Amino acid sequence: MKIGLFIPCYVNQLYPNAAIATLELLQKLGTDVTYPAKQTCCGQPMANSGYEHLSQSCNDLFIENFSAFDYIVAPSASCVLHIKDHLHSHANEAAATEIRGKIYELVEFLTDVLKIEKLDANFPHKVGIHQSCHGLRGLHLAQMSELVAPDFSKPRHLLNMVNGIELTELDRVDECCGFGGLFCIAEEAVSVKMGKDRITDHTKHGAEYITSPDLSCLMHLEGILLRNKSKVKIIHIAEILNSSPTKA
Amino acid sequence: MKSTLDHATLAEEFNKDEERVDWHDGALWWIRQKRDRSANQTPQWEELREAASAIKSNVISNLHDYLIQFEENLKKNGVKVYWATDAEEHNQIVYSILKEKEIKQMVKSKSMLTEECQLNEYLEDRGIEVINSDLGEYIQQIDNEPPSHIVLPCIHKRKEEIGELFHEHLGTEKGLSDPTLLTRVARKHLSNVFLTRRAALTGVNFAVAETGEYVVCTNEGNADMGAHLSEVQIASMGLEKIIPERKHLGVFLRLLARSAIGQPITIYSSHYKKPRAGQEMHLILVDKGRSDLLARPDFRDSLKCIKCGACMNTCPVYRKSGGLSYHNTISGPIGAILAPNLDMKQHADLPFASTLCGSCTNVCPVKIPIHEQLYKWRQEIVKLGYSANRKTFSMKAMALTLSSPEIYSTAGKTGRWLLNNVPFAINNKFNPWYKQRDMPDSSQQSFGEWYAKNGSKK
Numbered sequence: 221m222k223i224g225l226f227i228p229c230y231v232n233q234l235y236p237n238a239a240i241a242t243l244e245l246l247q248k249l250g251t252d253v254t255y256p257a258k259q260t261c262c263g264q265p266m267a268n269s270g271y272e273h274l275s276q277s278c279n280d281l282f283i284e285n286f287s288a289f290d291y292i293v294a295p296s297a298s299c300v301l302h303i304k305d306h307l308h309s310h311a312n313e314a315a316a317t318e319i320r321g322k323i324y325e326l327v328e329f330l331t332d333v334l335k336i337e338k339l340d341a342n343f344p345h346k347v348g349i350h351q352s353c354h355g356l357r358g359l360h361l362a363q364m365s366e367l368v369a370p371d372f373s374k375p376r377h378l379l380n381m382v383n384g385i386e387l388t389e390l391d392r393v394d395e396c397c398g399f400g401g402l403f404c405i406a407e408e409a410v411s412v413k414m415g416k417d418r419i420t421d422h423t424k425h426g427a428e429y430i431t432s433p434d435l436s437c438l439m440h441l442e443g444i445l446l447r448n449k450s451k452v453k454i455i456h457i458a459e460i461l462n463s464s465p466t467k468a
Numbered sequence: 469m470k471s472t473l474d475h476a477t478l479a480e481e482f483n484k485d486e487e488r489v490d491w492h493d494g495a496l497w498w499i500r501q502k503r504d505r506s507a508n509q510t511p512q513w514e515e516l517r518e519a520a521s522a523i524k525s526n527v528i529s530n531l532h533d534y535l536i537q538f539e540e541n542l543k544k545n546g547v548k549v550y551w552a553t554d555a556e557e558h559n560q561i562v563y564s565i566l567k568e569k570e571i572k573q574m575v576k577s578k579s580m581l582t583e584e585c586q587l588n589e590y591l592e593d594r595g596i597e598v599i600n601s602d603l604g605e606y607i608q609q610i611d612n613e614p615p616s617h618i619v620l621p622c623i624h625k626r627k628e629e630i631g632e633l634f635h636e637h638l639g640t641e642k643g644l645s646d647p648t649l650l651t652r653v654a655r656k657h658l659s660n661v662f663l664t665r666r667a668a669l670t671g672v673n674f675a676v677a678e679t680g681e682y683v684v685c686t687n688e689g690n691a692d693m694g695a696h697l698s699e700v701q702i703a704s705m706g707l708e709k710i711i712p713e714r715k716h717l718g719v720f721l722r723l724l725a726r727s728a729i730g731q732p733i734t735i736y737s738s739h740y741k742k743p744r745a746g747q748e749m750h751l752i753l754v755d756k757g758r759s760d761l762l763a764r765p766d767f768r769d770s771l772k773c774i775k776c777g778a779c780m781n782t783c784p785v786y787r788k789s790g791g792l793s794y795h796n797t798i799s800g801p802i803g804a805i806l807a808p809n810l811d812m813k814q815h816a817d818l819p820f821a822s823t824l825c826g827s828c829t830n831v832c833p834v835k836i837p838i839h840e841q842l843y844k845w846r847q848e849i850v851k852l853g854y855s856a857n858r859k860t861f862s863m864k865a866m867a868l869t870l871s872s873p874e875i876y877s878t879a880g881k882t883g884r885w886l887l888n889n890v891p892f893a894i895n896n897k898f899n900p901w902y903k904q905r906d907m908p909d910s911s912q913q914s915f916g917e918w919y920a921k922n923g924s925k926k
Contacts, residue, residue: 229876232915232916233910233914234908234910236912236913236915236918239915239918240915240918255915255916255919255923257919257920259873260869260870260873261870266863266866266870267843267847268824268846269846269850269859270820270846270849270850270855271863271867272847273850273851277867277871278867278870278871280871281870281871281873353823353824353825353827357825357826357827357829357830358826364827365504366504366782366830366831367830368507368510368513369514392497394827395784396784396825396827398784398785398823399823400822400824400825405900406476407475407785407820407821408900408901408903408904409476409480409482410476410479410480410785410788410789411823412903412905413483413486413489414785415905417493417788439908440905443901443904443905443906443907443908444905446905446908447904
């Protein structure tokens with residue numbers, strides 16, 4: 221099983237530790253994982269702003285980088301959803317279709333493909349889960365609160381395998397954090413208010429860390445936490461799942 | 469009166485009073501929770517949504533035939549039928565009906581369509597007084613402000629503010645803000661209105677093609693009061709309000725009030741079919757952009773909307789920006805996908821007033837893929853040139869960099885390309901990101917650089 225590791229642009233540049241944790245975790249689980257060096261971005265920043273028509277060369281580059289792999293795995297639900305929903309190619313639609321079918325966000329790859337049932341990890345902290353909307357309502361990583369349907373949560377399932385962890389609750393289990401790509405700039409006031417309210421929900425329930433399968437949400441929340449000199453930290457789910465089994 | 473400010477500006481204004489935002493957000497979230505409880509208590513809720521969506525798909529695919537059938541049955545029942553292409557034509561028809569009867573006062577209820585058509589202003593210019601009898605709309609009318617929500621028109625007003633309005637306009641005691649007492653005062657004023665108005669106009673929730681009857685759903689009974697006491701009864705409806713058969717009401721009536729406010733059914737679901745002896749009934753079928761929408765395959769599903777407002781209550785952006793920020797009669801997520809069809813330039817900002825979180829789509833009782841349509845409207849708006857040149861320029865620069873690994877990695881090394889180019893990350897004090905947020909530490913090497921050194925060793 222050959223896995224192509226897709227590290228989205230902003231993760232590559234701003235959150236290398238989450239990327240390293242993803243790589244190490246996949247290696248620990250015995251997979252053959254490679255990072256194609258020439259990758260850049262999924263094209264979502266343009267497309268969500270209404271410029272999908274400018275993202276064709278980005279798409280073609282993505283296809284070139286990842287066609288050869290059996291699976292593509294990325295530590296970012298939002299970017300994965302974008303590829304799944306919007307990757308197309310004038311030149312080679314067959315290759316694009318194949319990619320849309322074999323790309324996975326890390327959590328779903330662990331639960332649905334590798335089907336792991338235990339992990340050797342230790343993270344003795346109180347952790348709140350932030351459901352990224354694209355992970356939740358796009359990739360169905362957990363049940364959506366709006367639907368009348370049985371409850372499940374893939375991130376929670378994985379985090380429950382970690383020693384010492386205490387998962388904290390929320391009043392609003394899957395409310396959006398307000399990042400929304402360029403929304404965070406164009407609608408600054410509402411975006412920040414949404415983020416502040418998510419943080420309050422987590423801190424009120426005693427979370428020391430906020431984790432998520434999506435760093436874009438976490439970057440926005442971290443921005444607010446840093447500005448307010450909060451002690452609460454953000455951490456990508458890969459870093460918890462890859463935490464050392466012995467060190468606290 | 470059309471506002472020239474965009475959603476972001478109006479929302480920022482709304483957010484200056486954070487305590488008020490919290491209150492507004494909390495009030496609507498409470499309604500969303502009521503909706504959830506109610507949905508969870510209803511057997512086969514998701515199947516009901518599916519059925520409603522399928523019935524509406526059938527309706528919009530066969531709209532022409534159903535409308536003709538509906539018209540024939542209306543005529544058989546003794547109702548006069550009119551077709552209006554736009555707001556102007558609709559308003560002229562209402563005016564001509566009233567003029568012929570020399571009616572100078574009309575009571576109105578349950579009609580967002582006539583708000584869209586600005587019927588009140590049109591009639592007032594011609595010397596006809598109109599009173600909105602739904603309590604929320606009545607309050608908005610007194611305050612000379614459009615509704616901020618299609619089901620809860622004055623949800624953005626606190627009871628103290630309503631007390632102040634009543635004091636000013638209806639002569640209540642200063643400082644009175646008890647909702648029950650205020651409602652009694654309004655009821656007293658409105659009873660007199662009902663007794664003296666010769667004409668009553670209502671909207672339509674469901675128009676049954678099979679029988680030629682239409683159904684109006686209210687909690688206050690005001691539509692009935694107006695209609696029963698009038699000698700001229702007028703109904704205005706958008707073309708999309710059709711359902712094929714009466715039995716389909718069993719699906720829609722179960723969904724409507726539960727989705728809207730978590731109530732099993734509206735207190736009144738009134739069926740109107742034939743005029744009483746001595747009464748006239750008129751029904752106006754209004755296009756106003758509906759057939760244009762039908763001709764847009766990517767967007768026609770928005771014609772399924774039954775105007776429950778669930779998408780507004782669940783939308784965090786709506787809750788934290790207020791309905792009036794959308795500067796359109798229909799606000800929130802559904803307003804943001806309906807408005808560009810009517811005037812893309814005026815409403816070019818609305819599809820961007822969303823994080824595309826998708827909660828709206830999940831609560832929609834007729835399963836309109838609202839957030840997918842928001843995404844598609846963004847593409848349309850940009851393609852047709854309603855986006856700022858500056859944004860287009862920066863998007864082109866971004867696309868160029870991201871399509872070339874060489875430019876990208878050089879740019880990345882020379883001071884983190886992202887921090888200089890991606891709009892939310894541009895590191896200067898003019899960037900709105902930094903008004904209330906910081907960026908993470910970016911001094912470390914990128915993963916790409918780390919992997920080049922360490923990746924192969926593993």
